[in-house]
Amino acid sequence: MQIEESMLGPEPLDIREEISPEALGLDEDTGLKFLGLAFEGTAVKFDRGIRIEGTIAGKANGPCARCLEPFEREISIKFRSDFIDAEHFVSRAESEVGLDELDADVLPEGPIELVEIVREQIHLAEPEREICRPDCQGLCSRCGANLNNGDCGCTDDAIDPRWEALKKLKK
Numbered sequence: 230m231q232i233e234e235s236m237l238g239p240e241p242l243d244i245r246e247e248i249s250p251e252a253l254g255l256d257e258d259t260g261l262k263f264l265g266l267a268f269e270g271t272a273v274k275f276d277r278g279i280r281i282e283g284t285i286a287g288k289a290n291g292p293c294a295r296c297l298e299p300f301e302r303e304i305s306i307k308f309r310s311d312f313i314d315a316e317h318f319v320s321r322a323e324s325e326v327g328l329d330e331l332d333a334d335v336l337p338e339g340p341i342e343l344v345e346i347v348r349e350q351i352h353l354a355e356p357e358r359e360i361c362r363p364d365c366q367g368l369c370s371r372c373g374a375n376l377n378n379g380d381c382g383c384t385d386d387a388i389d390p391r392w393e394a395l396k397k398l399k400k
């Protein structure tokens with residue numbers, strides 16, 4: 230969906246838009262698949278530009294960066310993006326900037342592509358290395374077992390098997 234200034238007035242325009250994974254094009258970057266993504270929110274014209282706010286919701290699935298098991302989880306990203314008229318943007322940058330305005334962008338000449346906003350917000354919100362759960366134990370560095378399934382029996386002070394063989398010879 231494209232959002233143009235001419236579509237908007239001072240009353241917020243309700244938007245509900247499905248975002249296809251193909252249009253989003255994030256699967257390769259992140260190693261995740263985004264399913265059933267949709268943006269729900271509003272666009273409104275205000276004195277210095279356009280404000281788009283709402284929530285991106287859907288599911289992400291992919292392999293865990295630690296244990297490599299596939300997982301799926303809900304995503305919900307709430308955001309507000311301001312697109313400020315170029316002339317206001319300059320003067321505002323010279324004046325005191327409110328903290329909440331620091332993530333504002335310049336209003337583009339043409340229409341605003343909703344999918345680009347969604348892509349940017351997912352990039353900002355999603356950690357680079359996705360893990361299946363905050364306390365994922367990962368894989369054992371010795372035997373490769375998934376430690377979420379329990380202790381594999383390897384111990385940190387395990388002795389190199391070649392030394393073990395030597396010891397036996399000495400006895």
Ligand SMILES: [Zn+2]
Nearest residue numbers: 293296361365
């Ligand atoms: Zn994991």
Ligand SMILES: [Zn+2]
Nearest residue numbers: 369372381383
């Ligand atoms: Zn192990």
